[in-house]
Amino acid sequence: MASVQAYPFRISRISDVGGAEIFGVDLSQPLDAAMKDAIMRAFLEFHILVFRDQELTKDAQYKFSENFGEMEHHVGRLPNGKPYSIVHTVTNLDADGNPIKSLKAEGNYFWHTDKSYHAVPSLTTMLHAVELPESGGGDTQFANTKRGYDALSDTMKTRIADMKVEHSWEASRRNVGAPPPNAAQISERPPVVHPIVRTHPDTGDKTLYLGHHMSHIVGLDKDESDALLEELSDHTTQDEFVYTHQWRTGDYVMWDNRLLLHRAMPNYKFSKDRRLLHRTVVIGTAPY
Numbered sequence: 001m002a003s004v005q006a007y008p009f010r011i012s013r014i015s016d017v018g019g020a021e022i023f024g025v026d027l028s029q030p031l032d033a034a035m036k037d038a039i040m041r042a043f044l045e046f047h048i049l050v051f052r053d054q055e056l057t058k059d060a061q062y063k064f065s066e067n068f069g070e071m072e073h074h075v076g077r078l079p080n081g082k083p084y085s086i087v088h089t090v091t092n093l094d095a096d097g098n099p100i101k102s103l104k105a106e107g108n109y110f111w112h113t114d115k116s117y118h119a120v121p122s123l124t125t126m127l128h129a130v131e132l133p134e135s136g137g138g139d140t141q142f143a144n145t146k147r148g149y150d151a152l153s154d155t156m157k158t159r160i161a162d163m164k165v166e167h168s169w170e171a172s173r174r175n176v177g178a179p180p181p182n183a184a185q186i187s188e189r190p191p192v193v194h195p196i197v198r199t200h201p202d203t204g205d206k207t208l209y210l211g212h213h214m215s216h217i218v219g220l221d222k223d224e225s226d227a228l229l230e231e232l233s234d235h236t237t238q239d240e241f242v243y244t245h246q247w248r249t250g251d252y253v254m255w256d257n258r259l260l261l262h263r264a265m266p267n268y269k270f271s272k273d274r275r276l277l278h279r280t281v282v283i284g285t286a287p288y
């Protein structure tokens with residue numbers, strides 16, 4: 001596809017839905033103001049930036065990530081009970097470095113936007129592909145909810161304009177069939193309410209703020225709420241609005257959680273192949 005000229009690096013659109021690949025930028029080096037500005041412009045234009053062929057340490061990933069805001073801590077715990085480090089690992093390998101036998105009921109595999117169960121959710125999530133399945137797969141999908149919103153009927157836009165949705169850690173666990181959190185965990189992360197139509201804080205675009213951390217639409221009975229959330233979710237995750245990223249080793253991907261839903265695909269031999277990525281997250285602003 002044609003290169004875009006307005007940037008100080010080679011950048012090509014990957015899909016109509018979102019995504020651009022960027023070449024010739026070394027993320028292990030400090031960013032100057034002009035490069036940071038160019039990356040942010042590209043981020044707002046393409047929503048998913050794929051920096052190819054990156055080699056950087058966890059420390060360098062931390063330094064690159066913090067250019068874009070306050071770093072977010074992982075909410076989970078490692079199997080040994082310790083907290084995750086801010087630059088943590090997403091992998092199918094166990095503590096001994098061997099592929100796991102079966103996938104757990106993880107929320108990653110369901111459409112979501114990161115930390116929507118927080119009052120102030122994630123702005124961008126970044127993943128650096130260190131090891132990928134030899135036989136392919138392990139893709140990540142992104143759904144563009146601005147495109148989904150724009151394609152709604154005027155009747156539906158009016159119907160949902162002022163609706164609010166409760167998101168919670170408890171609902172998130174329930175929705176994916178995972179063991180429920182205990183009382184302490186629930187009180188540590190109480191439910192939050194966000195608008196269903198979110199305004200992107202940098203562009204003013206209207207988006208659909210959905211995902212499997214949702215519990216219900218405030219003020220509707222359960223059946224009506226479930227039906228409407230399912231209808232909107234199915235609508236904005238239809239193929240027309242989805243980009244599937246097929247990873248290459250060295251890819252460093254950062255995406256905009258404010259207008260994208262995403263999910264991991266269990267489409268690889270997780271009990272045989274190795275998949276390991278380094279993850280960082282930057283906190284955003286309260287949705288409105």
Ligand SMILES: [Fe+2]
Nearest residue numbers: 108113114262
């Ligand atoms: Fe996620």
